[in-house]
Amino acid sequence: MNITKRYGSKTVLDNISLEVRDKEFFVLAGPPGAGATTILRIVAGLEVPDSGEVYIGEQLVNDLEPKDRDVAMVFENLALYPNKTGFKNIAFPLRQKKVPENEITERVNEVARLLKIDHILDRYPRTYSGGELQRLALARAMVRRPKVYLLDQPLANIDALIRANMRSELKRLVREIGQTIIYTTHDQLEAFSMGERIAILNGGMIRQVDAPSAIYERPKDKFVASFMGSPRMNFIECRCEVKNGRTILAQESFSLDVTNSRPLSTSDGGPSDLTLEIRPENISIHLDNRSDESMEATVYVVEPMGSRALLSAHLGKNLVKALIHGGSDLKPGGKVWLEFDKNKLHLFDKETLQALATRPV
Amino acid sequence: MTKVIIKGLTKQFGKLTAVQNLDLDVKDKEFVSLLGPSGCGKTTTLNCLSGLETPTTGDIFFDDQRINDIPSKDRGIGLVFQSYAIFTHMTTFDNLAFGLKIRGTPQLEIKREVERMAEFLDIKEVLHEKAGKLSLTNMQKTAIGRTLIIRPKVLLLDEPLSNLDAESRNVMRTELKRLQKEVEQTTIFVTHDQLEALTLSDRIAVMSAGRLQQYDTPETVYNHPENKFVANFIGSPSMNFIDCSLKLSDERAYLVNERFTLDLTSGRDRLTEFANSPELVLGIRPEHLNVTSLSDLPTQPKGSHMSGSVFMTEPLGYENIVSVQVDGLMLKATVPATSSFEVNEKVSVTFDEDHAHVFSKNGEEPAII
Numbered sequence: 001m002n003i004t005k006r007y008g009s010k011t012v013l014d015n016i017s018l019e020v021r022d023k024e025f026f027v028l029a030g031p032p033g034a035g036a037t038t039i040l041r042i043v044a045g046l047e048v049p050d051s052g053e054v055y056i057g058e059q060l061v062n063d064l065e066p067k068d069r070d071v072a073m074v075f076e077n078l079a080l081y082p083n084k085t086g087f088k089n090i091a092f093p094l095r096q097k098k099v100p101e102n103e104i105t106e107r108v109n110e111v112a113r114l115l116k117i118d119h120i121l122d123r124y125p126r127t128y129s130g131g132e133l134q135r136l137a138l139a140r141a142m143v144r145r146p147k148v149y150l151l152d153q154p155l156a157n158i159d160a161l162i163r164a165n166m167r168s169e170l171k172r173l174v175r176e177i178g179q180t181i182i183y184t185t186h187d188q189l190e191a192f193s194m195g196e197r198i199a200i201l202n203g204g205m206i207r208q209v210d211a212p213s214a215i216y217e218r219p220k221d222k223f224v225a226s227f228m229g230s231p232r233m234n235f236i237e238c239r240c241e242v243k244n245g246r247t248i249l250a251q252e253s254f255s256l257d258v259t260n261s262r263p264l265s266t267s268d269g270g271p272s273d274l275t276l277e278i279r280p281e282n283i284s285i286h287l288d289n290r291s292d293e294s295m296e297a298t299v300y301v302v303e304p305m306g307s308r309a310l311l312s313a314h315l316g317k318n319l320v321k322a323l324i325h326g327g328s329d330l331k332p333g334g335k336v337w338l339e340f341d342k343n344k345l346h347l348f349d350k351e352t353l354q355a356l357a358t359r360p361v
Numbered sequence: 362m363t364k365v366i367i368k369g370l371t372k373q374f375g376k377l378t379a380v381q382n383l384d385l386d387v388k389d390k391e392f393v394s395l396l397g398p399s400g401c402g403k404t405t406t407l408n409c410l411s412g413l414e415t416p417t418t419g420d421i422f423f424d425d426q427r428i429n430d431i432p433s434k435d436r437g438i439g440l441v442f443q444s445y446a447i448f449t450h451m452t453t454f455d456n457l458a459f460g461l462k463i464r465g466t467p468q469l470e471i472k473r474e475v476e477r478m479a480e481f482l483d484i485k486e487v488l489h490e491k492a493g494k495l496s497l498t499n500m501q502k503t504a505i506g507r508t509l510i511i512r513p514k515v516l517l518l519d520e521p522l523s524n525l526d527a528e529s530r531n532v533m534r535t536e537l538k539r540l541q542k543e544v545e546q547t548t549i550f551v552t553h554d555q556l557e558a559l560t561l562s563d564r565i566a567v568m569s570a571g572r573l574q575q576y577d578t579p580e581t582v583y584n585h586p587e588n589k590f591v592a593n594f595i596g597s598p599s600m601n602f603i604d605c606s607l608k609l610s611d612e613r614a615y616l617v618n619e620r621f622t623l624d625l626t627s628g629r630d631r632l633t634e635f636a637n638s639p640e641l642v643l644g645i646r647p648e649h650l651n652v653t654s655l656s657d658l659p660t661q662p663k664g665s666h667m668s669g670s671v672f673m674t675e676p677l678g679y680e681n682i683v684s685v686q687v688d689g690l691m692l693k694a695t696v697p698a699t700s701s702f703e704v705n706e707k708v709s710v711t712f713d714e715d716h717a718h719v720f721s722k723n724g725e726e727p728a729i730i
Contacts, residue, residue, distance in 0.1 A: 165599075192676060
């Protein structure tokens with residue numbers, strides 16, 4: 001199945017093209033207002049694009065009514081009927097289609113069993129837990145056996161403690177459904193931990209479409225780098241010198257030879273300003289100056305997080321965050337030495353914010 | 362110099378007891394979090410401190426002064442809410458200056474104090490902008506600044522980070538932590554977010570159903586939870602709980618279930634009193650579970666091991682969460698980001714016995730080990 005959409009709607013979505021593969025779990029992620037939900041509503045047929053085309057499989061669906069598109073949407077607020085039992089909620093779309101009663105019973109029971117809510121079908125939604133409500137809404141979508149499922153921020157309204165559990169359950173469920181799924185979220189963690197592929201959106205434009213690990217390890221631009229990952233990526237401005245085949249990153253507070261991990265092409269010429277990016281988990285710390293590669297920094301704040309702690313330290317003018325173990329011996333104002341994992345740092349053009357290509361090592 | 366003492370505080374709304382017999386002492390300059398799920402009584406406690414609510418019974422002292430009967434405005438408190446209580450039509454400067462103006466502070470001194478506060482909060486650049494136009498973090502900084510500037514005896518913060526988006530919340534959390542270290546202001550902070558409480562507090566008061574469950578430093582609350590409720594509420598992903606039975610012999614003590622036997626002889630003294638109600642719960646944090654693919658093991662492992670199959674993996678970037686189904690039980694383990702497991706892969710789960718916790722089944726009863 002191919003879904004291709006091209007629009008030229010200037011305000012919300014700016015001429016985007018996307019292809020979601022058959023039976024793929026595809027996540028649209030971005031900050032509020034990025035356009036993820038609008039894309040979903042256009043696929044569902046709830047919004048009409050100003051220009052562009054939407055295909056489901058080989059079929060152009062622009063002029064099809066939502067009910068004829070063979071898609072099912074699960075909304076953020078679930079939109080269940082409070083005055084109908086679980087059974088009647090699930091049966092509703094089938095009754096509308098005038099499916100014979102004995103087939104309805106069979107199909108409702110089948111999805112309810114799969115979603116493990118078959119024991120509470122005679123109860124009303126208000127007696128369901130958050131997770132059960134979620135599954136009820138999914139069951140109502142599944143019972144129609146659509147080609148495409150559209151899930152609009154299904155975990156957004158759920159308590160944090162339950163959400164962490166729901167994430168793995170929903171991911172597993174979606175795998176068992178084995179259909180094409182398009183899922184929107186503002187939560188980078190949800191996108192990262194659940195999606196097979198992710199489209200990162202900002203301001204109505206697609207910034208990167210890739211597998212989660214590729215987005216995390218090789219972000220295309222600074223927006224993607226800062227959106228994905230919590231605690232957030234560090235951005236450190238520095239100069240780059242390519243000299244005698246060596247690539248050196250330098251700033252008042254450090255000088256780092258990255259020739260063996262991130263050599264820039266010599267054709268780039270002399271020194272240039274760039275942004276070095278490194279994730280907090282790729283910085284290690286020492287209490288003494290133990291190698292040429294360590295950089296002296298001043299502790300700003302230590303935030304214990306249970307199994308780890310988040311250190312904020314000033315490296316020159318930059319406030320750098322590092323995810324560390326321990327840390328109770330660090331005091332604000334004290335000295336600490338940072339060491340970057342040179343295989344994990346990224347170089348971005350300071351002006352264009354685009355990732356810089358490096359020569360293979 | 363203000364310490365806060367709460368003695369036997371109870372607050373009832375009709376038949377509902379929101380806070381039950383709460384004792385809490387907050388030292389001078391201490392940052393204490395009231396942490397718990399909605400309905401645990403944390404906000405009611407804060408409201409009793411601020412004077413928005415009157416305790417049904419119990420006493421509240423600021424230093425040696427009982428404040429129950431002192432009107433809110435005379436208690437010397439500073440309050441910051443979830444919604445930014447700032448005047449959006451006024452500039453940042455006027456917002457910061459407001460409290461000093463109504464106290465009749467001389468103009469020159471107001472200017473000096475406001476500039477000092479703006480410098481401190483890093484909002485100097487936006488001092489002359491309308492507060493309504495500020496970014497969310499700067500609005501919240503302004504709200505905190507206009508409260509701090511009047512030098513309250515006690516600063517009360519009611520979920521001040523809840524309205525911020527995820528990234529601003531991280532930034533503001535770090536700033537609040539720095540503020541706390543530098544101002545040395547007695548602060549009581551209400552939150553339902555365990556991470557905020559862990560990162561910010563000198564001590565955390567964990568509450569549930571109107572009762573205090575544990576009151577200790579973040580490290581102790583995390584590493585030595587006093588009961589199952591606290592163990593479950595603090596830490597993400599949550600602690601794993603496994604039902605077990607206690608087997609006592611003359612000299613030894615074991616925790617057993619179908620899958621493993623755990624030698625707890627070193628804790629035998631504490632366990633003997635449970636001889637008559639031997640159904641207990643073993644608790645292990647996700648970072649203390651080790652998951653190994655069975656295909657990587659030459660033979661079936663011996664000792665405290667459970668075999669199961671991978672239910673799902675969730676990459677978090679800096680590490681992965683693996684959910685493993687062991688019969689009817691779901692265990693969550695955090696593993697290095699570099700490890701990879703397939704769904705349905707057969708795995709062995711072992712755990713670090715030094716980090717095992719033992720609880721009774723009732724969530725509020727004290728931890729045994």
